[in-house]
Amino acid sequence: VTPSVLPGLALLPAGLAVGLIPLLRARPVLRDAVSVVAALGQTTIVLLLLPQALAGAAPVWQWLPLAPAVPLELRADPFGTLFALVASTLWVLTTIYSIGYMRAQQERHQTRYFACFALCLFATVGIAFAGNLLTFFVFFELLTVAAYPLVIHSGTAEARAAGRMYLAYTLTGGAALLGAVAWTQALAGRLDFAPGGILPAAAAPAALWGLLALFVVGCGVKAALVPLHAWLPVAMIAPTPVSALLHAVAVVKAGVFGLVRVTGFVFGPELLTDLGGAGALAALAVVTIVGGSLAALAQDNLKRLLAFSTVSQLSYIVLGAALGTPEAVTGGVLHIAAHAVLKITLFFCAGSLYVAAHVERVSDMRGVGRRMPLTMGAFTVAAVLLAGLPPGAAFASKWRLLSGAADSEAWVAVAALLASTLLNLAYFMPIVVRAFTGEPATAIVEAPATMLVPLLVTAAAGLALGLAPDHVLSILSLAGRTAASVTSP
Amino acid sequence: MRAHLAVLPPLLALAGALLVALSTPLRGRGARPLAVGTAAAAAVAALAGIADVLARGPQRYALGGWPPPWGIEAVLDPLSAFTMTVVAVVATVALAAGPGVATVYGRSSSTFYALALVAVAGFLGIVASGDLFNVFVFLEIAAIASYALVASGGGPGLLAGFRYLVLGTVGASFYLLGVGLLYVLTGSLNMADLAARLPALSDSPLFAAGVAFVVVGLAIKMGLFPLHGWLPDAYTHAPPPVASLLAAVATKAAAYALARTVLYVLRPDELPVGTVLAWVGAASILAGGVLAVRQTDARRLLAYSSVSQMGYIALGLGLANAPALAGAYLHVLNHAMMKAALFLGVGALAMQGRGPALSALRFGRRASVVGITMVVAALSMVGVPPAGGFFSKWYLLQGAVDATQPGLVAVILIGSVLALAYCYRLTEAVWFPPADEAPAPQTPRAVRLGLVTLAAGIVLVGLVSGVLVERLLLPAAAPALR
Numbered sequence: 001v002t003p004s005v006l007p008g009l010a011l012l013p014a015g016l017a018v019g020l021i022p023l024l025r026a027r028p029v030l031r032d033a034v035s036v037v038a039a040l041g042q043t044t045i046v047l048l049l050l051p052q053a054l055a056g057a058a059p060v061w062q063w064l065p066l067a068p069a070v071p072l073e074l075r076a077d078p079f080g081t082l083f084a085l086v087a088s089t090l091w092v093l094t095t096i097y098s099i100g101y102m103r104a105q106q107e108r109h110q111t112r113y114f115a116c117f118a119l120c121l122f123a124t125v126g127i128a129f130a131g132n133l134l135t136f137f138v139f140f141e142l143l144t145v146a147a148y149p150l151v152i153h154s155g156t157a158e159a160r161a162a163g164r165m166y167l168a169y170t171l172t173g174g175a176a177l178l179g180a181v182a183w184t185q186a187l188a189g190r191l192d193f194a195p196g197g198i199l200p201a202a203a204a205p206a207a208l209w210g211l212l213a214l215f216v217v218g219c220g221v222k223a224a225l226v227p228l229h230a231w232l233p234v235a236m237i238a239p240t241p242v243s244a245l246l247h248a249v250a251v252v253k254a255g256v257f258g259l260v261r262v263t264g265f266v267f268g269p270e271l272l273t274d275l276g277g278a279g280a281l282a283a284l285a286v287v288t289i290v291g292g293s294l295a296a297l298a299q300d301n302l303k304r305l306l307a308f309s310t311v312s313q314l315s316y317i318v319l320g321a322a323l324g325t326p327e328a329v330t331g332g333v334l335h336i337a338a339h340a341v342l343k344i345t346l347f348f349c350a351g352s353l354y355v356a357a358h359v360e361r362v363s364d365m366r367g368v369g370r371r372m373p374l375t376m377g378a379f380t381v382a383a384v385l386l387a388g389l390p391p392g393a394a395f396a397s398k399w400r401l402l403s404g405a406a407d408s409e410a411w412v413a414v415a416a417l418l419a420s421t422l423l424n425l426a427y428f429m430p431i432v433v434r435a436f437t438g439e440p441a442t443a444i445v446e447a448p449a450t451m452l453v454p455l456l457v458t459a460a461a462g463l464a465l466g467l468a469p470d471h472v473l474s475i476l477s478l479a480g481r482t483a484a485s486v487t488s489p
Numbered sequence: 490m491r492a493h494l495a496v497l498p499p500l501l502a503l504a505g506a507l508l509v510a511l512s513t514p515l516r517g518r519g520a521r522p523l524a525v526g527t528a529a530a531a532a533v534a535a536l537a538g539i540a541d542v543l544a545r546g547p548q549r550y551a552l553g554g555w556p557p558p559w560g561i562e563a564v565l566d567p568l569s570a571f572t573m574t575v576v577a578v579v580a581t582v583a584l585a586a587g588p589g590v591a592t593v594y595g596r597s598s599s600t601f602y603a604l605a606l607v608a609v610a611g612f613l614g615i616v617a618s619g620d621l622f623n624v625f626v627f628l629e630i631a632a633i634a635s636y637a638l639v640a641s642g643g644g645p646g647l648l649a650g651f652r653y654l655v656l657g658t659v660g661a662s663f664y665l666l667g668v669g670l671l672y673v674l675t676g677s678l679n680m681a682d683l684a685a686r687l688p689a690l691s692d693s694p695l696f697a698a699g700v701a702f703v704v705v706g707l708a709i710k711m712g713l714f715p716l717h718g719w720l721p722d723a724y725t726h727a728p729p730p731v732a733s734l735l736a737a738v739a740t741k742a743a744a745y746a747l748a749r750t751v752l753y754v755l756r757p758d759e760l761p762v763g764t765v766l767a768w769v770g771a772a773s774i775l776a777g778g779v780l781a782v783r784q785t786d787a788r789r790l791l792a793y794s795s796v797s798q799m800g801y802i803a804l805g806l807g808l809a810n811a812p813a814l815a816g817a818y819l820h821v822l823n824h825a826m827m828k829a830a831l832f833l834g835v836g837a838l839a840m841q842g843r844g845p846a847l848s849a850l851r852f853g854r855r856a857s858v859v860g861i862t863m864v865v866a867a868l869s870m871v872g873v874p875p876a877g878g879f880f881s882k883w884y885l886l887q888g889a890v891d892a893t894q895p896g897l898v899a900v901i902l903i904g905s906v907l908a909l910a911y912c913y914r915l916t917e918a919v920w921f922p923p924a925d926e927a928p929a930p931q932t933p934r935a936v937r938l939g940l941v942t943l944a945a946g947i948v949l950v951g952l953v954s955g956v957l958v959e960r961l962l963l964p965a966a967a968p969a970l971r
Contacts, residue, residue, distance in 0.1 A: 186890040
């Protein structure tokens with residue numbers, strides 16, 4: 001543990017952007033430039049932290065005491081660095097994509113949109129680097145609130161209803177999480193995240209079960225665990241870049257990130273397995289994996305389909321954390337990055353289809369691939385890779401999950417992972433086939449370059465992450481180190 | 490001056506009231522700056538009191554040089570210095586920003602400011618006092634001014650004021666009866682003296698009866714469920730500047746009196762006072778929250794929210810361990826700020842628009858500053874960090890967990906969800922686009938300034954709450970711990 005200002009500094013670009021963007025209301029070009037610069041700045045600072053995180057130095061920055069003996073603490077350990085890297089780099093691409101999308105759509109309230117986006121990324125970096133549960137909670141709740149104006153962006157009655165549901169789910173989950181944090185303080189006498197857990201094994205099992213239930217509800221709402229997932233498909237009313245970054249990366253990943261922190265750094269795999277909680281959590285994850293995929297099969301609206309696919313895919317990560325073996329945890333943590341780049345590609349494609357062809361439904365996609373070959377090409381690549389076929393990013397993570405599950409003889413989990421692969425193909429392939437067959441009704445051209453380039457980059461990143469998972473920002477090393485620290489502290 | 494800090498804040502407010510009353514022939518000119526100025530001076534004196542307590546420790550002040558237990562004593566310790574500061578600072582902002590004084594009172598605005606300062610002097614006096622009977626005197630000073638203030642708008646306010654008077658007097662009488670019984674038992678009214686004498690006499694039935702009367706009387710004044718009957722009407726029908734002042738500080742002074750008498754003087758260890766208080770607080774949180782969710786009038790919604798939020802304070806006082814007390818005291822500050830902000834906002838919008846019904850509060854983006862600051866206050870009410878309200882709930886939760894009271898933990902969390910429901914209804918109503926695009930009159934600058942100050946205060950208190958609790962509130966709680 002080395003004191004360093006860098007983890008705190010990582011909050012600065014987004015924080016400054018939140019302040020500057022409303023001031024530049026009248027100068028849209030400068031305002032959007034601020035977003036891009038902030039995203040690049042945040043990425044740079046996180047990249048500067050990468051070597052130290054890989055070396056196991058875990059730079060720590062402490063500020064105000066949030067409560068006696070509990071400071072606001074940001075710590076760049078491998079796991080947090082991985083999440084911060086994924087969120088920051090994808091923020092750069094999403095900002096560029098957003099600028100294209102918002103201008104092409106001539107959306108109103110763009111200033112509010114970009115300011116809230118920056119605030120969401122501020123909170124996400126805080127979540128990633130949070131060194132204790134109270135710090136984590138502060139940023140977790142901030143993210144909930146900051147994302148609300150983005151969900152209701154269009155201001156229609158439908159969007160407001162979606163926003164109401166989103167807040168009701170997430171803030172109620174927040175209340176449960178707060179209860180869990182207070183209880184942890186009482187049981188463990190401390191709130192910091194320590195690999196392998198902080199809870200005493202001697203605590204009463206009933207208390208630990210209650211605590212686990214509160215944590216799972218608290219983080220599970222954002223992680224869209226069945227049956228707490230209902231808000232996510234409804235929140236797809238938001239502009240597509242919001243769905244892409246927040247509902248595929250930042251918000252939902254904050255939930256699964258929190259679950260991994262809880263299983264690995266608060267309970268610890270050993271205590272969780274002894275308690276029997278690991279099995280329960282794995283069962284919940286299996287139900288969500290299969291249920292989410294089955295629900296996706298029934299969707300015609302493309303974004304809702306992607307949302308249910310997200311529900312399913314997020315639980316791969318939860319499953320990895322629950323299984324608790326080095327292989328499985330590595331696979332789960334790696335899937336945070338893998339799902340992020342692939343799902344954001346799919347959402348980017350959905351947004352491009354909407355902007356360029358006004359297509360929202362799968363049934364309206366006949367032939368669009370022949371007019372928009374780059375977009376649909378990227379979509380096809382991302383879909384196939386997300387299903388887990390080699391050599392994609394999701395293969396790298398799923399393979400480790402599978403072998404981890406097989407090692408611990410969790411055959412139900414193995415079956416669920418395999419079934420989910422087939423289901424993924426079953427709901428993605430008809431889209432691809434439809435897009436490349438038949439003639440589109442009207443003349444359509446590709447979306448503007450600001451939208452096209454980001455989605456091609458993320459599709460390529462999805463491939464690269466599968467081919468050489470350790471050469472893309474050392475993601476595999478970070479995942480491996482996380483798993484090693486958790487399973488053998 | 491430094492020697493008189495214990496009594497300076499109430500005296501300044503009282504002197505201000507006199508000056509404002511004397512300015513009546515000026516037909517309201519100069520009343521506002523005079524009132525705000527003296528309230529601000531009281532706030533500065535109270536802040537200086539905190540600095541003094543931190544530097545020199547608690548002090549006892551004999552009024553007129555008469556030594557206790559015969560003379561009247563004032564006490565300056567961490568708890569009283571903190572509470573005086575809360576009352577004086579928030580009252581200053583509420584007086585400076587109170588919307589619609591000119592509309593409601595016209596040229597007789599000096600009446601409003603004079604009465605308001607008498608009430609504030611009463612609240613500050615309750616806090617400064619080191620003598621049980623003197624607390625009663627100030628309770629009545631504050632209450633009589635408050636009854637007049639609630640009724641001062643006329644209309645339904647008259648009936649609400651009368652109802653407040655009847656129930657408030659019942660509360661004060663209960664308190665006085667209790668103090669009388671304790672006087673019979675001990676022959677003393679001085680707090681420190683009583684605290685020294687009572688342990689030997691605590692198995693007397695007189696003691697139990699005295700404690701019961703004191704607690705019930707002050708619970709009425711705090712507006713705790715099911716003794717809250719006066720509160721919703723009083724806050725709903727009081728003129729806007731009155732509502733934002735009283736809702737912010739009136740119940741807090743009563744809460745202070747309850748904490749001071751029960752936890753620091755009477756200390757009824759043998760009686761189940763703590764348990765009763767904690768569960769009455771819990772009932773208040775739930776009942777107030779459920780009733781708030783059902784309201785269609787924004788002011789009444791906020792009034793029931795007060796019942797709920799005072800429940801948090803009662804719950805903390807009932808648990809009476811270190812984190813719970815710190816949480817309760819911190820919530821006195823947080824609730825004063827957020828309730829003042831919400832009543833100011835609702836009052837200002839209601840006066841510019843079509844009244845205080847939720848369905849009529851639709852301002853959309855035109856609400857701008859008012860709307861944003863109300864959202865900050867609402868987030869604090871729900872308990873979203875880094876707003877201050879989160880931190881008071883955090884300490885209360887810790888207190889409940891430390892006392893192994895899972896039921897109370899659940900109530901605190903459910904209370905947050907209820908607060909989410911009613912705050913959401915309120916803020917969504919404000920932010921809903923108006924039916925017509927007719928330009929609304931601009932919110933007065935003073936209101937906007939007051940709201941921004943309160944919103945900034947809410948966040949700032951959240952950020953420095955760790956320091957505040959460690960330096961001031963835990964020392965304040967220490968003498969009350971068993």
